[in-house]
Structures are given as structure tokens and as C-alpha cells.
Amino acid sequence: MVKTEKNYKRLKGSHGFRQRLLLSTLSSTPIIIEDIRTNETWPGLRSHEISLLRLFETVCDDCRVVINQTGTKLKYEPGTIMGGRINRPHDCGVSRSIGYFLEPLVVLCLFAKEPLTISLRGVTNDSKDPSVDTFKSAAFHILKRFGVDFEDLSLKIESRGLPPNGGGEVILSVPIVQNLTAVDWIDEGFVKKIRGVTFSNKVSSQFESSMIRAARGIINPLVSDVHIFTDHRAGPPAGNSPGYGILLVAETTSGCYISVDTAASHGRDEDTSDLADDVKKDLMPPEDIGKGIANALLEEIGQSGVVDSSYQGLLFLLCALCPQDISKIRIS
Missing domain, CATH: 3.30.110 (Translation Initiation Factor IF3)
Incomplete structure (x- = not known):
């Protein structure tokens, strides 16, 4: 018809x-x-x-x-x-990061005929969209709350890609569900530990040390259990553009994950795909990035939600897709 x-x-x-x-x-x-x-x-x-x-x-x-x-x-x-194993990598382009594609793709394929495995290529970290790192650290735990099998969720970073030329690749695996489970999620708990990752592509690893020192200077007096790991890359695993960045995730006593992330690299203009005006400017110093991201994390924690502001949309969407049961959630 x-x-x-x-x-x-x-x-x-x-x-x-x-x-x-x-x-x-x-x-x-x-x-x-x-x-x-x-x-x-x-x-x-x-x-x-x-x-x-x-x-x-x-x-x-x-x-x-x-x-x-x-x-x-x-x-x-x-x-x-359909889902299934997709043999051909999907090129996400460089105007938006892979994080832009992950949220709708993951939610869609929860209801597929077969579990999804797919490779996505493009920008893994930028200052506009949630990074692939925080999606793995925060969004996966949100999905777990709604009954998605956490063990079958996977996001492997094969290479990092930064603007303007990308070059990153991730492999995503998503299980299928019969139904989502409504949640009663109003206790944000207290922060018990903070984990983080700094990364540097095609630049000195000293940038990472500077970001870690600056971030720790703010969060160490407040939380004793803090570990920030490094991920320095060169060659093909570093993608096609130089840059650096950091992400932090706070885990609370009630199992909430509050995340923030940012990256410093030269970008492209979204409308024209030409190099943006900031390409002629120096990138933000790593010390400023470390301080800024630590303060951003404290601000997110202070808003007292069970998720950070980046993933509120995902939370609402999952609540709407549950059966007729009522979900109770606390947001900032």
C-alpha cells in the first residue's frame, strides 16, 4: 500500500x-x-x-x-x-562528534531484532557534544537502571579523533531488551570517589600533567578518593588532528554518575565546514582547562540531580519509553 x-x-x-x-x-x-x-x-x-x-x-x-x-x-x-553486526564502518563526519550519534542510535537499537555491533568513525572528543568516554562512564549506567544488561553494553575506543579532521573510531555493542523497567531514582547520594582521564593527541604528554595538577588542586581538598588516568597517543591511534582534553566522573553512594568533559582543539564552522575563526587563536592553556573542568564538575554535583545536565534528555527519553509504570526521578 x-x-x-x-x-x-x-x-x-x-x-x-x-x-x-x-x-x-x-x-x-x-x-x-x-x-x-x-x-x-x-x-x-x-x-x-x-x-x-x-x-x-x-x-x-x-x-x-x-x-x-x-x-x-x-x-x-x-x-x-534490525540491528545486527554491521560490517561497514559508518562515517559520522567532523561537524559533530560521535557523541551526537550515540544517544539516538543506542536507544533505537535497544528495540532491534538483533543485538547491534557497529564501528563509528569521526570526532571522539570536542567541546560541543558529550564525549565517547562520558557516554561509556555515565550513560551506560543510566541504561543499566532501566534494565539494560550492563555486561553486554560495550564502547571500545580504537582511536581518538579531535576537530577539525577527526580520525577517531569506536566500536559499539548494544544488547536488545523486551521492555524497559520504570525507575524510582530520587536519591542522588554523596560523592564517594572521582575518576578521570586526560588525553593528548599529537602533542606533548606534559599537557596532561598540567591538567591533572590543576584539577586536583580544586577537588583533592574535597574528595579523598581521586584517580585521574592518562591516555597519550601518537601515530594512527591519535587521529588526524592535534589537541588535548580531560573528563571527570563523580560516583555517589547511591550509584549516580555525574560527568563533565572538554577538549581543546581547532574546530570547523558547523554551517560551512570551513575552519572556524578560533583556528588562528592559541588553544586554551591546559592549566585553565583543568581548573575549568574541576569547577564544572562541582557545579554539576551542586545541582543535586541523579544525572548531569548532559544526559537529562536521555533520562527523560528512557522514562517516556517505559511501559505505563510511573518513573520518579530527581534532576537539577
Whole structure:
């Protein structure tokens, strides 16, 4: 049976693109999105949004995507979520990091026919999206709360990639579930330990030492159990661009994981894919990055939520996808 446009749910604008695509697929509801950035200098879909569409096509059968010539109108008809082992790596591009793709992909493939294993290539760490490290450290524990088998969740970092040229690769494995389990999650607990990782690609490892000293200067007087590991890379595992960064994760007595992360590297302009203005500027000193990330972690902890602000959207989404049971959660 051929669907007419009357069967499609009509939406406007670019807001919530990932969530619209995900919920359309999970509910088997075809959608039409019109007026996508029609009033902007560079109208239409961005390269990372098109890449996300192609990723959904990869893990689904009979998925149909039609984009008009200017990219300002999208017609999307979802298919069957298959999952399985995807042999061909998916190129996420460099305008957004792999973290942008992980959230919708993981939630989608929880309801696939077969467990998913896929390789994603692109940017692993930047200052815009949650990193692959915090997704593994924080988001996986959120999924565990909702009944996802934690042992079968896997995210292996084969190589790190920073803007502007990426070059990172991760291998993601996602199990399937019959149903999610509603949660009663309102006790944020007290911080009992902090773990972290610094990384440096194609630059001196001294950058990592400087970030660790600066971060420890702020958090050591407050928490006694602090370990920050280093991940210095050169050659192919370091990707295609130099840079450095740090992530911190606070674990609480009630099993909450509060994460923050950032990276210093030269970026690309999201709209044009040209080198951004900051390419001519010096990168932020590692000492400032260490202090900034430690203060950011304290700020997230002070907001007294069971998850940090980066993963509130994922938490709401999982609550909405539970059966009719009521979930109780505490957010900042």
C-alpha cells in the first residue's frame, strides 16, 4: 500500500531533529519536516543530520528518506529496526562528534531484532557534544537502571579523533531488551570517589600533567578518593588532528554518575565546514582547562540531580519509553 502525504505527521523546523527521527522510527510513524532553516544563511539540513539519517538507514530495513533539492524539506518513512553486526564502518563526519550519534542510535537499537555491533568513525572528543568516554562512564549506567544488561553494553575506543579532521573510531555493542523497567531514582547520594582521564593527541604528554595538577588542586581538598588516568597517543591511534582534553566522573553512594568533559582543539564552522575563526587563536592553556573542568564538575554535583545536565534528555527519553509504570526521578 502506497502512503499518501495525509498519512505523514507534519512537523516544522530543525528543533529536536534527533528525537523526532528516533521517536518516528520507534512508533512507526512517517513524518514530513518542512521549513528546515529556511531563514538562515545556509538553509536546509546539516551534514551531521544527513549522516544520522544514513545511520538509521543502515540499522533499519525498508527505511525511506526523501530530501528536496535545497534540503529544507525531509520526508522520512521508518522501517524495521534490525540491528545486527554491521560490517561497514559508518562515517559520522567532523561537524559533530560521535557523541551526537550515540544517544539516538543506542536507544533505537535497544528495540532491534538483533543485538547491534557497529564501528563509528569521526570526532571522539570536542567541546560541543558529550564525549565517547562520558557516554561509556555515565550513560551506560543510566541504561543499566532501566534494565539494560550492563555486561553486554560495550564502547571500545580504537582511536581518538579531535576537530577539525577527526580520525577517531569506536566500536559499539548494544544488547536488545523486551521492555524497559520504570525507575524510582530520587536519591542522588554523596560523592564517594572521582575518576578521570586526560588525553593528548599529537602533542606533548606534559599537557596532561598540567591538567591533572590543576584539577586536583580544586577537588583533592574535597574528595579523598581521586584517580585521574592518562591516555597519550601518537601515530594512527591519535587521529588526524592535534589537541588535548580531560573528563571527570563523580560516583555517589547511591550509584549516580555525574560527568563533565572538554577538549581543546581547532574546530570547523558547523554551517560551512570551513575552519572556524578560533583556528588562528592559541588553544586554551591546559592549566585553565583543568581548573575549568574541576569547577564544572562541582557545579554539576551542586545541582543535586541523579544525572548531569548532559544526559537529562536521555533520562527523560528512557522514562517516556517505559511501559505505563510511573518513573520518579530527581534532576537539577
